[in-house]
Amino acid sequence: MDLKSRIxxxxxxSEEYVSGQxxxxxxxxxxxxxxxxxxxxxxxxxxxxxxxxxxxxLMSYPDSIAKSEIASRLHTKWMGKELHYLDETGSTNNDxxxxxxxGSIPGTIVVADCQSSGKGRRGRAWQSPPGTSIxxxxxxxxxxxxxxxxxxxxxxxxxxxxxxxxxxxxxxxIKWPNDVVxxxxxxxxxxxxxxxxxDYIHYVVVGTGINVNQESIPEELKETATSLSIEKGRKxxxxxxxxxxxxxxEEYYETFMKTADLSMLADEYNEILVSRDKEVKVLxxxxxxxxxxxxxxxxxxxxxxxxDHSVRNIYAGEVSVRGLYGxx
Amino acid sequence: MDLKSRIxxxxxxSEEYVSGQxxxxxxxxxxxxxxxxxxxxxxxxxxxxxxxxxxxxLMSYPDSIAKSEIASRLHTKWMGKELHYLDETGSTNNDxxxxxxxGSIPGTIVVADCQSSGKGRRGRAWQSPPGTSIxxxxxxxxxxxxxxxxxxxxxxxxxxxxxxxxxxxxxxxIKWPNDVVxxxxxxxxxxxxxxxxxDYIHYVVVGTGINVNQESIPEELKETATSLSIEKGRKxxxxxxxxxxxxxxEEYYETFMKTADLSMLADEYNEILVSRDKEVKVLxxxxxxxxxxxxxxxxxxxxxxxxDHSVRNIYAGEVSVRGLYGxx
Numbered sequence: 001m002d003l004k005s006r007i008x009x010x011x012x013x014s015e016e017y018v019s020g021q022x023x024x025x026x027x028x029x030x031x032x033x034x035x036x037x038x039x040x041x042x043x044x045x046x047x048x049x050x051x052x053x054x055x056x057x058l059m060s061y062p063d064s065i066a067k068s069e070i071a072s073r074l075h076t077k078w079m080g081k082e083l084h085y086l087d088e089t090g091s092t093n094n095d096x097x098x099x100x101x102x103g104s105i106p107g108t109i110v111v112a113d114c115q116s117s118g119k120g121r122r123g124r125a126w127q128s129p130p131g132t133s134i135x136x137x138x139x140x141x142x143x144x145x146x147x148x149x150x151x152x153x154x155x156x157x158x159x160x161x162x163x164x165x166x167x168x169x170x171x172x173x174i175k176w177p178n179d180v181v182x183x184x185x186x187x188x189x190x191x192x193x194x195x196x197x198x199d200y201i202h203y204v205v206v207g208t209g210i211n212v213n214q215e216s217i218p219e220e221l222k223e224t225a226t227s228l229s230i231e232k233g234r235k236x237x238x239x240x241x242x243x244x245x246x247x248x249x250e251e252y253y254e255t256f257m258k259t260a261d262l263s264m265l266a267d268e269y270n271e272i273l274v275s276r277d278k279e280v281k282v283l284x285x286x287x288x289x290x291x292x293x294x295x296x297x298x299x300x301x302x303x304x305x306x307x308d309h310s311v312r313n314i315y316a317g318e319v320s321v322r323g324l325y326g327x328x
Numbered sequence: 329m330d331l332k333s334r335i336x337x338x339x340x341x342s343e344e345y346v347s348g349q350x351x352x353x354x355x356x357x358x359x360x361x362x363x364x365x366x367x368x369x370x371x372x373x374x375x376x377x378x379x380x381x382x383x384x385x386l387m388s389y390p391d392s393i394a395k396s397e398i399a400s401r402l403h404t405k406w407m408g409k410e411l412h413y414l415d416e417t418g419s420t421n422n423d424x425x426x427x428x429x430x431g432s433i434p435g436t437i438v439v440a441d442c443q444s445s446g447k448g449r450r451g452r453a454w455q456s457p458p459g460t461s462i463x464x465x466x467x468x469x470x471x472x473x474x475x476x477x478x479x480x481x482x483x484x485x486x487x488x489x490x491x492x493x494x495x496x497x498x499x500x501x502i503k504w505p506n507d508v509v510x511x512x513x514x515x516x517x518x519x520x521x522x523x524x525x526x527d528y529i530h531y532v533v534v535g536t537g538i539n540v541n542q543e544s545i546p547e548e549l550k551e552t553a554t555s556l557s558i559e560k561g562r563k564x565x566x567x568x569x570x571x572x573x574x575x576x577x578e579e580y581y582e583t584f585m586k587t588a589d590l591s592m593l594a595d596e597y598n599e600i601l602v603s604r605d606k607e608v609k610v611l612x613x614x615x616x617x618x619x620x621x622x623x624x625x626x627x628x629x630x631x632x633x634x635x636d637h638s639v640r641n642i643y644a645g646e647v648s649v650r651g652l653y654g655x656x
Contacts (some may be wrong), residue, residue: 050511094429101422145475150526194524198478198644200450202521316526 003027003037009072011048011058017080019055032246037059041068054304055163063112063213065134073243079138079250082108090117092137093193093207100195100203108139111242118209119191126189132213132227134242140204140251144260146196148237149204150316151262151300153178153192154269155252156206160188161272163244168232173274176293176302177316180210181274185226187211208245263298270295275321280304282312293321329399331355331365337400339376339386347383369396391541393439393462393566401571405579407466410436416458418445420465421521421535428467428523428531436467439570446537447519454517460541460555462570466577468532472588474524477532478644479590479628481506481520482597483580488516489600491572496560501602504621504630506646508538509602513554515539536573538601540566591626598623603649608632610640611648621649 001009006027011018023034033262038048038056047152061069067085074080082105089095095110128135142149157178164172170182179189188210211217213235215228228236255264260272262269269275275293282289282304291304294311302314302321314321331339334355339346351362366376366384373390389397395413402408410433417423423438442458456463470477485506492500498510508516516538523530539545541563542555556564583592590597598604603621610617610632619632622639630642630649642649 097429101425121525153526192526193530194522196480196522196524197449198520 004040004068005071008068017054017057063238065242069239073239076247076250079107080109080246084110086112087178088114088116091119092135093113093119093205096139096205104139106139106141109136111136120189121191122293128209134210134212136236137207146201148260149194152204152206153190154300155256156190156208156249158251158252159245162248163241166244167240168228168236170231173272175274176321183232186224187226187228207233212241212299213237219288261298262300266296266298281322282314332368332396333399335365336396345385358496391566393570399569401567404575404578405533407435408437408574412438414440416442418444420463421447421533424465424467424533432466432467434469437464439464448517449519453538456537462538462540462566465533465535474529476588477522477584480532480534481518482585482628484518484536484577486580486597487573487577491569494572495568496556496564498559501600503602504649510559514552516556516558538569540564540569590628594624594626609650610642
């Protein structure tokens with residue numbers, strides 16, 4: 001963590017003024033270094049009061065997801081230890097892919113305030129307007145069979161839902177396989193990409209976009225999408241959501257890696273599955289059918305119970321599942 | 329095809345002198361343009377005689393795999409229409425990946441005379457010394473399930489074996505899944521890499537390295553590797569091998585894409601399979617066993633018949649197969 005992040009971390013958790021001397025001693029740096037770092041933070045929008053003989057105090061902070069803000073909050077074991085921030089980029093997934101090819105370590109994260117060409121699944125566009133959304137991608141190098149890697153997307157959906165519940169108090173749920181929804185509308189998109197040899201994963205990139213402080217949603221998406229601030233009725237601190245998402249994802253990922261499947265996580269996933277025990281329509285290219293969603297199994301497949309009580313395992317790649325009544 | 333390649337193509341197939349006028353008329357360009365192109369070819373090592381009132385004649389050509397040489401030879405439908413050549417590069421697979429991210433068309437090929445950090449499977453190094461080997465990578469965007477993509481590697485092995493038989497008259501065979509061997513020693517390595525979403529292929533890169541004119545093989549590889557010129561006892565024209573490999577691969581690939589499996593190709597593959605009907609030892613991490621190799625099925629799995637006449641399907645990713653007597 002750089003000096004800026006360390007000072008920020010300390011100021012955020014102090015209710016009293018922190019003396020310059022304390023900062024110098026604590027971090028083993030000069031007064032000038034502290035003064036410079038504080039000035040850089042001020043330039044980034046942090047309101048830091050400096051009072052003679054008392055020290056520094058953080059009065060207010062911007063809704064930033066820049067490097068100092070996130071690094072000062074992260075208490076993960078290994079995720080985000082290499083952290084990059086960009087005001088604007090094409091696509092954070094592409095940035096992480098480039099870093100992966102250059103040899104970056106697992107857990108490397110690229111965060112952007114805004115993406116000019118954010119990617120959704122199958123080449124669809126994903127909107128990430130500046131100042132209101134969160135876009136970030138994580139580099140992973142799991143030593144598992146390529147077939148098991150798509151489950152990682154489900155872990156991120158769980159992590160985002162978890163972070164939304166904790167930071168906003170909203171009832172976030174999951175539309176299988178990996179859409180996070182609040183009040184039936186989508187707030188988060190996840191795109192997992194992989195680079196592999198036949199049987200061997202080079203790396204996995206998990207890209208996540210979260211609608212946080214958008215005040216309105218484009219007309220054509222209004223029916224199915226929303227933002228956290230719209231649902232909560234107030235602005236949300238983006239760094240809060242991002243911090244908790246990364247922390248939760250690290251935990252889910254480590255649990256997943258113990259078995260390379262969801263055997264220890266499927267129950268928790270199913271608790272927040274929107275379609276659970278509801279009727280769903282399965283849009284299989286080989287033929288449409290309806291049944292009752294019984295949640296996922298340890299491979300992440302959705303179990304759909306038909307009228308004759310037989311159960312069909314639905315693999316995410318092949319089909320689309322719709323709720324019969326509303327967006328589940 | 330550029331003018332240089334078109335002139336080269338015409339001169340190569342003409343036993344007589346070709347007049348400058350004929351070239352101008354044929355390609356709709358000026359005498360100066362022809363003269364410039366001929367000079368460029370001379371600089372690349374082509375010996376072109378120019379005789380007044382008779383025209384141009386190709387007397388000899390270098391052992392080149394540069395763009396003009398390959399483009400002037402290719403009569404494929406779509407493979408190699410975008411063609412790049414580099415005297416030296418890190419890895420042609422990495423070059424094609426970069427081109428893929430930038431939107432290059434399927435069939436795009438990067439050829440290099442030499443790779444400074446050629447890649448084998450699982451990060452192993454692959455030697456591609458200048459002037460003697462062929463290194464090239466092809467970009468593909470097959471609309472098939474990711475599970476089926478590893479079979480593309482087997483198609484390239486068939487194409488290389490086919491080209492070696494046609495151009496050198498050597499009995500090239502395949503060591504399952506995708507090593508091409510001559511007289512029991514490896515002459516070709518293939519590394520297939522993919523970029524995907526969970527269920528959707530962005531692109532596949534098939535990289536191939538062929539040992540052609542190496543006069544000697546490093547001591548530590550001598551037991552298992554060789555070059556075409558060592559086996560044939562004379563120099564081989566590299567462009568000949570590359571031309572036929574690309575042509576054969578286009579055909580095999582199109583056949584494969586009709587069914588997205590090897591149902592129309594497995595018989596041909598099995599005809600040149602070294603281990604066919606021989607005893608093999610299967611080094612499965614779950615336990616070693618021996619049996620008789622009965623060739624591949626339409627999924628590219630090796631069928632091994634055990635002593636009790638039951639048959640086990642061996643999937644390439646999991647195991648390694650060794651011949652009991654020599655390198656099969």
